[in-house]
Amino acid sequence: MRNEKRIVILGIESSCDDTSAAVIRDGVILSNVIANQSVHERYGGVVPELASRxxxxxxxxxxxxALKQAGVSKDELSAIAFTRGPGLLGSLLVGTSFAKGFSTALHIPMIDVNHLQAHVLAHFIKESEEDDSQPDFPFLCLLVSGGNSQIILVKSYNNMEIIGQTIDDAAGEAFDKCAKVMGLGYPGGPVVDRLAKQGDPQKFVFSKPHVGGYDYSFSGLKTSFLYFLRDSLKTDSEFIEKNRADLCASLQKTIIDILMDKLYHAAKDLHIKEVAVAGGVSANSGLRDAFEKYAKKYHWKIHIPKFSYTTDNAAMVAITGYYKYLDNDFCSPDVAPYARVAI
Incomplete structure (x- = not known):
């Protein structure tokens, strides 16, 4: 007989190229298993067909x-939460189909989760029952990844407002594409971060966009970086090899400056001192350092996720499912995944 006194959520994440499952009991993480796909490295990006297979x-x-590591049997599950979107449709279909079959077999409800909302709510995952490090509402969350650069005003678990976002490319995309031009492979962001630690962030200056409000733009920076390399290579064919660390440091500083400037103005205008960061780029050491510096200078209370919660993972899906379960916010078995959607 299933124990209804304790809420046990199985989370499923399959929005891109990582397959992940996690178990959360009463908000406390019990397991978070992630299977990566190295097959995409040779292609310089995720191949949707290969990802879904x-x-x-x-x-x-x-x-x-995930169930084994959590020490939980499938009969103890209260519900199954799954990423419905946004993401690659073929990948999402795998997770959605599994969730449907599992919930039907176990006679437990399904909870559809918005991937972007889940990144924000990753900050509410408890490592233990005594963990009280979660943000207080309202707070600002900078969500930065390969596909998103957004400033989100988080008023509650189910009330979030995007107050700023990229009008073209995302910060993570700028990292990856500039890294590709330098021959650093895919994904390029982590490589840029590693090399940046060895370089001079003041060595080169790249253009910063002039976009109104709290919105971002990274296409101009990407173009500026590309043209700079093209012109430099005309005079020195080994320019990239000689200056790789400095190029990475200067590029990273420029991207972080753009991100933090908008976030600072949003926090100042809204009189909010509680600030968080989420998404894949939140693993970047330079961005984390910037958050620490801004916290000291402007007296922010900051929330930086564990590295395991920065990339796509099922723990964030499970915690989102947990709060939706408390609201009896379930979905019907005939739901379909969606490739694009906002928070």
Missing amino acids: AHQQNIIPVVHD
Whole structure:
């Protein structure tokens, strides 16, 4: 007989190229298993067809491992939460289909989760029952990844407002594409971060966009970086090799300056001192350092996620499912995933 006194949520994440399953009990993380797909590295980006095939291979063993590590049987589950979107449609279909089959077999409800909302709510994952490090409402969250650069005003678990976002490319995309031009491989963001630690962030200056409000733009920076390399290579064919660390440091500083300037003005205008960061780029050491510096200078209370919660993971899906479960916010078995959607 299922124990209804304790809320146990199984989370499923399959929006892109990582297959993940996690178990949360009463808001406390019990397991978070992630299977990566290295097959995309040779192509310089995620190949949707290959991603969906890998999800099909990975999802059952990943769920099995998550339940085993959590010490939870499937009969103890209260509900299954899954990423409905946004993301790659083929990948999302794998997770959605599994969730439908599992919930039907176990006679438990399904909870559809917005991937972007889940990144924000990753800050509410408890490491233990005594963990009280969660943000207070309202707070600002800078969500930065390969596909998103947004400033979100978080008023409650289910009330979020995007007050600023990129009008073209995302910060993570700028990292990856500039890294590709320098021959650093895919994904380029982590490589840029590593090399930036060895370089001079003041060595080169790249253009910063002039966009009104709290919105971002990174296409101009990307173009500026590309033209700078093109012109420099005309006079020195080994320019990139000689200056790789300095290029990475200067590029990273420029991107972080753009991100933090808008976030600072949003926090100042809205009189908010509680500030968080989420998404894949939140793993960047330079961005984390910038958050620490701004916290000291402007007396922010900052929230920086564990590295395991920065990339796509099912723990953030499970915690979002947990709060939706408390609101009895379930979905019907005939729901379909969506490739694009806002918070």
